[in-house]
Amino acid sequence: MVNKIDKVALFGGTHGNEMTGIYLIKKYLQNPDLIERSTLKVFPFLSNPRAIESRVRYTEIDLNRCFGSEEIDNLDNFLYEQLLAKTIHQKLLNEQINFVVDLHSTTANMGLTIILSDTDDFHLQLCSYLSSIYPEIKVLFYASKEKDKLLRSNTELGLTIEIGAVAQGVLDANLFIKTEKIVESLLDYLDKKNQDQIPEKSHKLGFYEVFERLDYPRINEEIAAMIHPNLQFKDYKPLNPGDDLFITFDGKTITYQGDSTVYPVFVNEAAYYEKGIAMCLAKQREIVVNFNNG
Amino acid sequence: MVNKIDKVALFGGTHGNEMTGIYLIKKYLQNPDLIERSTLKVFPFLSNPRAIESRVRYTEIDLNRCFGSEEIDNLDNFLYEQLLAKTIHQKLLNEQINFVVDLHSTTANMGLTIILSDTDDFHLQLCSYLSSIYPEIKVLFYASKEKDKLLRSNTELGLTIEIGAVAQGVLDANLFIKTEKIVESLLDYLDKKNQDQIPEKSHKLGFYEVFERLDYPRINEEIAAMIHPNLQFKDYKPLNPGDDLFITFDGKTITYQGDSTVYPVFVNEAAYYEKGIAMCLAKQREIVVNFNNG
Structure with missing residues (x-):
């Protein structure tokens, strides 16, 4: 377990037609002060600029299934997103990122969902904190067989924010504002935790497990x-x-x-x-x- | 004005990610009896099979803007949908189609909308009949500057059915069932009209004009x-x-x-x-x- 989270990467546009994350990252790129926190360095990234440009999920293969170590280490694969995954992986290593947030949207009516691959103490405490502020949040534990191929799996700690229902290619202002709030509260939590300012408090967390x-x-x-x-x-x-x-x-x-x-x-x-x-x-x-x- | 409508073309998949029309046309291709009418010959078509296969609106250019006579007559254009438009246009001529119904869906919350390029008596009577059966129908007169480039403009008479809100790439059962009902009532109307069986009845039709x-x-x-x-x-x-x-x-x-x-x-x-x-x-x-x- 990482002792301190000090380098956070925020990703939008891992799927190029999921507009909420794309426009939120564009906002942060233009207004970096919004994601400044005293104990954190926060990096906003647009994951797949080519897919974003074309307003498609991906151009050749789903980027969010390309981060398995076998694929990252394979020097013979050549699809666009397979190559892109390697550079994203290297960027995260170089910057010594220890927490990844990947912003997604869905056509399913999943409201504001945090998806976890692990239900260890760190992630559950974070989700409990957020859920105490935003009771509408749903926490989904989804350890699919592809979990190690996801962008959020690049670091030991990380999660996906999934919001819907919204059509691909559509920017829904309500969902944009909700995503923005939860991202900023999440950064607040990490910053407070680094300063040991999270109050001792017990919270009953309901979650769902696929x-x-x-x-x-x-x-x-x-x-x-x-x-x-x-x-x-x-x-x-x-x-x-x-x-x-x-x-x-x-x-x-x-x-x-x-x-x-x-x-x-x-x-x-x-x-x-x-x-x-x-x-x-x-x-x-x-x-x-x-x-x-x- | 055409005296009798006897050849009707139903199109789905003019945009390859608008699933309602695609699956309704597939149903009619498998069950042609559903669109048999005594005075009509009805042809179901999937407009853009390549875009449907890839689940995208179009592959190179919006097919539903390629039917202008300048584009149809231009033998130098070479984009996929420009070429496809020529073969669809020729098919409609060869079959002597005199009425085109083009099935679309939208991410906007437009319910069940009939879009007309003309508000002549024929189209208004048809819409009045359908609206008397389905009061939720909205009639939209939309004579945009591209109106002559639309698939429905291939014949003097024709209309677009636009249903939403539904995400691209999603099949919504409720909207599928509604589209199916209106298409079949539309064929009933044409069939009855050909047999002079439409009752004399006055109807106050509300419509919208872009x-x-x-x-x-x-x-x-x-x-x-x-x-x-x-x-x-x-x-x-x-x-x-x-x-x-x-x-x-x-x-x-x-x-x-x-x-x-x-x-x-x-x-x-x-x-x-x-x-x-x-x-x-x-x-x-x-x-x-x-x-x-x-």
Whole structure:
């Protein structure tokens, strides 16, 4: 565990059509005073300028799946984002960054979500602090098999902020303002923690843990059903066995066949059709965290 | 004016990331009986298969701006969509199509909108009939300077169905079902009209007429403000002088400076950032139409 966080990297535009993070980073590049903190050096980065320019998620391959050590060390791969990942990785090493925040948005109705790959004390304390200020925050523990390939995995500590629902290519002012507030509170927390100014306080933190991904029903790879209207935009709402899941193009309902209540997230995320993910299913958890027991 | 409509072309995927039309056309290609009508021959087409495959609006240039006669007749242009437009145009000529329906979706909250380039009796009667069945339908008269470059302009008669709000790349079941119903009612109308079975009935049709486009405030071409949260998703709602229009990245509100009440549409459409359009402004109109006075 890193003792002190003193170098923070903020990334927007890891996906070039997720506008919230892109415009927030542009704002910070123009107004660096907004992210100045006494004990921190904060670096704002636009991850994929070429994808941003073209307003697409990526140009050749998803940048946010290119940071696995095998890919970073492989000198034979040649796709644009594979090469870009190496330079971002090297930049983080050179600057000795020890905390990465990656700003994303989603077409799913996930509100303001913090995604963690690890539920260690450090991350849970940070999330508890933020959630005590912004009760609407959802914390999602998502240790997918690709977790080591994500941009946020470049450092031991890091997280993704995921906000929605917003269409790709669209800048939603409300979501922009919310993301901005949480980023600045997060920097405040790190700065206070470095100065041992976080009060001792116990907080009951609810969070969600992804345990499964569901694909669309498909026939010869082509999707054969849509997210059911009763599930659309219902991220984090309980889904019970027998509840509506999909509807076929001729109007037949397909229900959830699990054996207990689950909480769907990333429901109908545009970028996940190609990945074979109609939604992720999560379980609800709760933990009592002390803001500053580390 | 065409005396009888007997050949109808239905297009989806003119923009390859607008899923509603794409999947509805795929359904009709697999189930042609759904669009069989006794006096009509109905042709379902996927306009831009390459853009659909890549889940992008277009690959090189917006197909729905390539149908102007100057472009169709120009044998020197060579962009993919310019070439594709020529073959679509020729196909419509060869099949002697006399009515085109082009299915689109938008990230703006425009509900179920029929867009017309002309407000002649034929189109107004058709819209009156549909609006008497589906009161939620909005009719938008949008005679932009590009109107002759649109796919729907290939035939004297034709219209666009625009549905939203839905993100690019997302299939929304509710909007799919609504689009399907209106397309089938539209075919019913044409079929009944051909058989002189439309009842004489007077209907007061409200519609909207686009008269101006507003761009985002920009500094060196880069946008300098977002759609104001009080305007987001408020398509077709009255916008009065002094009402909130944009908000800058540092939180300053920019208000509407016009001199009368207007009705914004295409508010925050993702694809229009590159076209320099933050929204279109429309006036409200009303006309009494007899379903069958033609």
